[in-house]
Amino acid sequence: xxxxxxxxxxxxxxxxxxxxxxxxxxxxxxxxxxxxxxxxxxxxxxxxxxxxxxxxxxxxxxxxxxxxxxxxxxxxxxxxxxxxxxxxxxxxxxxxxxxxxxxxxxxxxxxxxxxxxxxxxxxxxxxxxxxxxxxxxxxxxxxxxxxxxxxxxxxxxxxxxxxxxxxxxxx
Numbered sequence: 001x002x003x004x005x006x007x008x009x010x011x012x013x014x015x016x017x018x019x020x021x022x023x024x025x026x027x028x029x030x031x032x033x034x035x036x037x038x039x040x041x042x043x044x045x046x047x048x049x050x051x052x053x054x055x056x057x058x059x060x061x062x063x064x065x066x067x068x069x070x071x072x073x074x075x076x077x078x079x080x081x082x083x084x085x086x087x088x089x090x091x092x093x094x095x096x097x098x099x100x101x102x103x104x105x106x107x108x109x110x111x112x113x114x115x116x117x118x119x120x121x122x123x124x125x126x127x128x129x130x131x132x133x134x135x136x137x138x139x140x141x142x143x144x145x146x147x148x149x150x151x152x153x154x155x156x157x158x159x160x161x162x163x164x165x166x167x168x169x170x171x
Contacts, residue, residue: 015166016066016073023063023080026159030056030152037140037148046134047106048094052152055087077163084160091153097134098147104134 034053037043059080066076097104132138137147 016070016077018166019077019080019163020063020066020073022159022163023059023077024067026155027056027060027063030155031060033140033148037138043138044132045138046132046136048090048097048104048134049132049138049149052087052090052094052149055083055090055156058083059087077167081160081163084156084163087156088153088160091149091156094134094149095147095153098137098149100135106134 031053034045034049034056038045062076062080062083066073066080069076093105096102137149139145140148140151
C-alpha cells in the first residue's frame with residue numbers, strides 16, 4: 001500500500017525541525033534587532049557588539065542546514081546550541097566590561113593613545129572612524145535599564161532552553 005505524503009499534513013513536527021526553526025527564527029530576530037538599532041536608531045556599535053553578532057549568524061546557518069538537510073539535524077542543532085552558548089558567554093564578557101568588572105580584551109574598545117608629537121602626527125594616529133567604547137552600554141528602551149548586551153545574552157539562554165527541553169522530553 002502506497003501512502004501519499006503531503007508536505008502540509010496534520011502530523012506533528014519533529015523536535016529536530018522545531019529546534020531548527022527556532023534557531024532560524026531567533027537568529028533572524030536577533031540580527032534584525034541589531035540592524036534596526038544600528039541603521040534605524042543610529043546607535044554606533046562597539047567591537048564587542050560586532051563580535052556578538054557572529055554566533056547568531058552561525059546559529060542561523062546551522063538552523064537552515066538542519067531544515068534543508070534533515071539527516072544532519074543532530075549535528076546542526078549541536079552547532080546551533082554551541083553558537084548560542086558562545087553568545088551567552090560573549091554577553092557575560094561584554095556585560096562585565098559595561099559594569100566595569102574587567103577591561104575589554106580588545107584594544108579598539110579603549111580610547112586611542114595619542115603619542116606626543118605634532119598635531120599632524122596625532123591626527124594621523126587616530127582611527128578613521130569613531131568607535132564606541134565597549135564600556136558604554138546601549139539601552140534598547142529608555143524605560144528598561146538593561147543593556148542590549150544583557151538582553152541578547154538572556155535571549156540566547158532562553159532560546160537554548162527552548163531547544164533543549166523538547167529534545168530531552170522526546171527521549
